[in-house]
Amino acid sequence: MLDINNLQASVEGKSILKGLDLHVKAGEVHAIMGPNGSGKSTLAQVLAGRDAFEVTGGSVTWDEHDLLAMPIEERARAGLFLAFQYPVEIPGVSNAYFLKAAVNAVRKHRGLPEFDAMDFLTRVKAEMKAVGMKEEFLYRAVNEGFSGGEKKRNEVLQMALLEPRLAILDETDSGLDIDALKVVADGVNRLRSPERALIVITHYQRLLDYIVPDQVHVLSHGRIVRSGGRELALELEEKGYGWIGDSGEVHSAPEPAGGAQ
Amino acid sequence: MKTATATAPANRPITNFLDQEYSAGFETLLEADTLPKGLSEDVIRVISAKKKEPEFLLEWRLEAYRHWLTMTPPKWAAVSFPEIDFQDIVYYSAPKKKDGPKSLDEVDPELLKTFDKLGVPLHERARLAGVAVDAVFDSVSVATTFQKELGEHGIIFCSFSEAVQKHPELVRKYLGTVVPQGDNFYAALNSAVFSDGSFVFVPKGVKCPMELSTYFRINARDTGQFERTLIIAEEGASVSYLEGCTAPMRDENQLHAAVVELIALDDAKIKYSTVQNWYPGDKDGKGGIYNFVTKRGDCRGARSHISWTQVETGSAITWKYPSVILRGDDSVGDFHSVALSNHRQQADTGTKMIHMGRNTRSTILSKGISAGHGSNTFRGLVRVSPKAEGARNYTQCDSLLIGDQCAAHTFPTIEARNPTAHVEHEATTSRIGEDQLFYAMQRGLTAEDAVSMIVNGFCREVFKELPMEFAVEAQKLLGVSLEGSIG
Ligand SMILES: Nc1ncnc2c1ncn2[C@@H]1O[C@H](COP(=O)(O)OP(=O)(O)O)[C@@H](O)[C@H]1O
Ligand SMILES: [Mg+2]
Numbered sequence: 218m219l220d221i222n223n224l225q226a227s228v229e230g231k232s233i234l235k236g237l238d239l240h241v242k243a244g245e246v247h248a249i250m251g252p253n254g255s256g257k258s259t260l261a262q263v264l265a266g267r268d269a270f271e272v273t274g275g276s277v278t279w280d281e282h283d284l285l286a287m288p289i290e291e292r293a294r295a296g297l298f299l300a301f302q303y304p305v306e307i308p309g310v311s312n313a314y315f316l317k318a319a320v321n322a323v324r325k326h327r328g329l330p331e332f333d334a335m336d337f338l339t340r341v342k343a344e345m346k347a348v349g350m351k352e353e354f355l356y357r358a359v360n361e362g363f364s365g366g367e368k369k370r371n372e373v374l375q376m377a378l379l380e381p382r383l384a385i386l387d388e389t390d391s392g393l394d395i396d397a398l399k400v401v402a403d404g405v406n407r408l409r410s411p412e413r414a415l416i417v418i419t420h421y422q423r424l425l426d427y428i429v430p431d432q433v434h435v436l437s438h439g440r441i442v443r444s445g446g447r448e449l450a451l452e453l454e455e456k457g458y459g460w461i462g463d464s465g466e467v468h469s470a471p472e473p474a475g476g477a478q
Numbered sequence: 479m480k481t482a483t484a485t486a487p488a489n490r491p492i493t494n495f496l497d498q499e500y501s502a503g504f505e506t507l508l509e510a511d512t513l514p515k516g517l518s519e520d521v522i523r524v525i526s527a528k529k530k531e532p533e534f535l536l537e538w539r540l541e542a543y544r545h546w547l548t549m550t551p552p553k554w555a556a557v558s559f560p561e562i563d564f565q566d567i568v569y570y571s572a573p574k575k576k577d578g579p580k581s582l583d584e585v586d587p588e589l590l591k592t593f594d595k596l597g598v599p600l601h602e603r604a605r606l607a608g609v610a611v612d613a614v615f616d617s618v619s620v621a622t623t624f625q626k627e628l629g630e631h632g633i634i635f636c637s638f639s640e641a642v643q644k645h646p647e648l649v650r651k652y653l654g655t656v657v658p659q660g661d662n663f664y665a666a667l668n669s670a671v672f673s674d675g676s677f678v679f680v681p682k683g684v685k686c687p688m689e690l691s692t693y694f695r696i697n698a699r700d701t702g703q704f705e706r707t708l709i710i711a712e713e714g715a716s717v718s719y720l721e722g723c724t725a726p727m728r729d730e731n732q733l734h735a736a737v738v739e740l741i742a743l744d745d746a747k748i749k750y751s752t753v754q755n756w757y758p759g760d761k762d763g764k765g766g767i768y769n770f771v772t773k774r775g776d777c778r779g780a781r782s783h784i785s786w787t788q789v790e791t792g793s794a795i796t797w798k799y800p801s802v803i804l805r806g807d808d809s810v811g812d813f814h815s816v817a818l819s820n821h822r823q824q825a826d827t828g829t830k831m832i833h834m835g836r837n838t839r840s841t842i843l844s845k846g847i848s849a850g851h852g853s854n855t856f857r858g859l860v861r862v863s864p865k866a867e868g869a870r871n872y873t874q875c876d877s878l879l880i881g882d883q884c885a886a887h888t889f890p891t892i893e894a895r896n897p898t899a900h901v902e903h904e905a906t907t908s909r910i911g912e913d914q915l916f917y918a919m920q921r922g923l924t925a926e927d928a929v930s931m932i933v934n935g936f937c938r939e940v941f942k943e944l945p946m947e948f949a950v951e952a953q954k955l956l957g958v959s960l961e962g963s964i965g
Contacts, residue, residue: 265920269912293922305917308908309935318931319921326922358935375921 218243218280218414219383225274225439226263233259235439236275241383244411248425248450249418251436252458257418258302260436261387265299266292279383294326296382300372300389302418307359312371315359316341320378344377347407348400366397373404384408385416390424402427422454512571517564519543522670525570529639529673532646542659542669549663552797558824559768559795567733569671569704624688633717634679635690638706641677648679652710656739656776656803664735664797665772668704672737675705680715680746689945691720707738711746713779718749718945736771744779744806751944752788754796773800777809780835785812787943790825799857801830804838804866811840814940819852819884828857828889833869833899842873845937848884856888862899870900878936879909880929908936 219241226234233256241247251257263270264277266289277284284292307315320340321331332340342352348370360368369389376384389401405415405428417428425433425447433450435443437458443449513521522543526536551562628635634645642649659669676692692707711717740748754769775784786800796819802811813829831840846854854877862869877886892901910932918928934941 265916267916289916289919290922290924293920299920301917301920305913307914307918307932307935309938310931311935314931314935315918315921318923318927319918322922322927379921 219284220278221275222277223275224260224263224272224277226259226270226272228259228270232273233270233439234263237436237440239434239441241414241416243414244409245431246405246409246415246417246428248428248430248433249416249436249441250420250422250433250450250453253420255436256439257436258387259439261299261302261385261416261418264292264385265289265297290322293379294323296323296380298376298379298381298384300369300376300384300386302387302389302391304360304363304368304372306361306363308361310359311356312359313338313341313355316355316375316378319375323379341374341378344374347377348374348404349396350374365392366394369393369397370400373401376408377404381408382412383414383416385418387418388420389417390419390421398424399427422450425450512568515566515568517543517567517569517671521569525671525673528570529642531642534646534650535642538654538659539670542666543671545660546663546666546670549660549666551663562733562768564667570673628686628688631684631687632681633684633686634677636677638672638675638677638708641679641708645677645679648710649677649708652708652739652741653706654739656741656774657737657772662772664770665737668706668735668737668772672704672706675707675736676709676719676721677707678709678717678719680711680717682712683714684712685715686717689718689720691722703734703736705736707736708741709739709748709750710741711743711748711782713743714745715743716747716749718751720751720753720945722753722755734769734771736773738771738773738800740773740775740784742775742777742779742782742784742806742809745781746779747783747785748775749785749787750775750800752786752790753944754788754790769796769798771796771798773798775800775802775811777802777804777806777811777835777838779809780806781808782806783810783812785810785814785943786829787812787814787940788816788827789937789940789944790815790817790827795823796825796827799828799830801832802840803832803834804840804869805834806838807835808837809835810838812843812943813841814843814943816845816847816937816940817854817856818847818849819854820849821851823850823852824855825853826855826857828855828859830859830861831871833860833862833866833871835866837868837870838866839869840871842871842875843939844873844875844888845940846875846877846886846888847880847933847936848877848886849880851883853885854887856886856890858888858890860890860892860894860901862894862896862901864895866896866899868898868900869896871902873901873903875903875905876936877905877907878933879907880933881910 219239221237221239224234224237225232237260239247249257249260259270263272264284266287272285279297282295287295317332317334317337320337324331341355345352345354350367350370354363354367354371357363360371363371372389384405386401386405390398393401402424405417408415417424417430419425430447430450433445433447434441435449435453513524519540522539523536526539625636634641634648636644654669657665660666678690680686707721709717709719738750740750742748750773773786775786777784784802786802788800790796796817800813802813804811811831813831815827815829817825817827819825825846828844829842831842833840840860842858842860844856844858846856848854856875856877858873858875860871860873862871873890875888875890877888879886886907888905890903890905892903894901910929914932915925915928918931919925923931
């Protein structure tokens with residue numbers, strides 16, 4: 218469903234993604250790992266359409282559409298969801314209002330009837346229970362004053378409500394305790410279905426104890442330098458990212474554990 | 479003093495968003511009775527004569543004029559504009575009419591069409607909406623609806639000129655008692671040349687059964703509009719009054735210098751709401767209205783209450799400080815304001831709460847929105863005089879910045895000369911940044927939806943002070959004032 222070919226992107230003139238290839242089929246879960254600064258968030262933001270990142274080459278096809286030509290909100294309405302590494306605070310706008318507007322924008326696009334206030338509240342309250350959020354968070358401003366963990370739960374809540382077809386989670390597990398981590402994993406696992414695809418960006422392999430990925434990729438210096446099965450994550454956990462050279466090339470050692478693609 | 483300036487990186491969605499069109503900018507072609515440009519004692523005599531005014535009023539005008547000649551325009555506001563040539567302005571322009579319309583049917587249909595386009599609920603729509611409307615077009619009041627029904631309650635709601643003819647004793651008793659002729663440069667000018675405006679008198683014990691409303695429209699070219707509004711609520715009376723304003727799009731700047739005086743006697747309540755949408759000029763700052771207005775309420779009686787609510791989205795330059803003099807013991811003053819400045823607009827607005835009586839209370843709630851190259855200044859003065867035992871004020875002053883080229887400034891001044899005074903001040907500044915827009919758009923919202931959601935959330939506390947139907951209008955207006963094409 219998603220085909221990224223030779224994607225190149227830069228920010229403020231600085232080249233970040235340097236020819237990235239990634240192919241994700243419907244029903245699959247892909248994990249992307251890699252050291253800080255390797256371009257994981259850049260990839261996520263480029264896919265979501267952020268203006269600040271300039272695409273300088275390559276292509277991204279999503280269900281036969283040229284993803285890069287679609288406006289930000291069109292991508293979202295068509296089912297692309299990004300759980301932000303740093304969710305944004307929107308003062309003065311209640312979470313309930315924001316979520317309802319978002320859900321209805323997406324439903325309208327899909328030809329579904331918009332939720333009225335009652336339908337919406339019933340639905341959102343059930344989902345909040347599932348992610349362990351108190352109802353008071355409905356009436357607080359979007360992410361304002363939320364703790365790190367609360368913000369991440371709010372992302373998972375939005376993901377559940379918006380029922381995306383392609384979800385990208387950008388380090389949603391970072392900084393979470395084990396309970397919160399399970400909430401994230403559970404959110405992802407509940408979403409898994411043959412029509413959906415998920416890209417889970419993570420710094421730690423522990424999330425992959427709960428989300429079993431179909432493929433694991435290592436991103437370094439703007440390229441996918443290794444791909445493999447779940448065992449690649451374990452290997453990374455053990456050896457760290459040190460063996461991935463500064464150039465982004467894989468040095469001789471170690472042997473690929475599970476045979477890269 | 480507090481100054482906030484946005485520093486986000488420039489970004490496309492916001493910039494595109496702010497390029498909007500003014501929707502009330504059409505011109506109406508009417509035959510008009512217009513004086514040549516310029517100001518002199520003779521011009522004032524002509525205006526007064528055209529309006530068949532009593533001698534006292536002519537004298538009052540001339541006094542104001544002589545005072546004005548000795549004054550210079552104020553320079554302290556944080557606004558800049560080329561010096562105004564006061565001899566290059568037309569001081570009187572009226573749509574031409576034979577004998578004056580006796581009913582709405584006799585009003586020039588072109589004029590009614592204009593008000594129609596503006597959504598002024600004159601005619602039958604007024605009835606449906608239950609709003610009594612006085613419409614001031616350039617310098618004269620065109621039609622006042624609902625006069626009869628209001629008359630049954632003893633309420634006078636008419637144009638200022640009509641009040642001068644029919645109720646000269648009331649005009650004489652109250653005019654200039656809140657804003658004296660020489661109060662400030664623009665008030666003095668207004669006192670000399672004001673051509674019309676609205677007059678409201680609510681007698682003792684009467685609660686006005688409907689919202690009263692005036693729509694002001696500047697149509698003629700090179701015309702200044704100088705209305706004078708006087709609202710009196712006697713003991714125990716109450717009234718809610720709303721004014722709305724628009725103007726055609728023109729490349730030249732036009733001057734609007736109004737004076738509004740409110741008088742509340744014992745236990746009276748006056749609620750005055752403004753939705754100001756004068757033409758703000760184009761996005762490069764060409765044209766637009768200079769809105770230099772003096773608005774002041776006098777809580778003359780004990781337990782009286784005056785409340786100002788304003789939504790200011792128009793004008794090239796706004797200079798206005800609706801204020802309350804809390805003279806009566808236990809009187810209450812409120813100021814709720816949303817001021818938007820987009821493109822090259824400059825708004826310098828705020829309020830003064832002058833506590834003189836015992837246990838007087840005031841609340842100031844100011845929401846400034848700056849976008850584009852707009853600049854927004856809040857100026858608040860809370861003065862507690864030595865005799866104002868137990869006075870209390872709460873001020874909250876919030877600024878919202880949209881984009882990276884705009885500015886917001888707040889200048890709160892507190893002069894407490896009574897040790898029992900209790901004055902609180904809070905201020906916040908927030909910014910709609912590219913990251914917030916991106917976040918909302920990633921959830922499927924358009925940039926317009928995202929901005930209006932944030933702006934409306936920001937303004938909610940003020941909007942809820944407006945009469946219901948006008949709150950909706952204000953919300954739409956803010957949307958329009960910020961909207962543009964997303965490229
Ligand atoms: N807005 C930006 N402006 C300038 N540099 C940026 C910006 N965003 C990311 N970068 C740079 O791009 C590189 C990749 O960042 P990022 O994609 O966030 O990495 P990761 O998510 O893998 O930690 C880093 O060197 C980072 O400093
Ligand atoms: Mg990152």
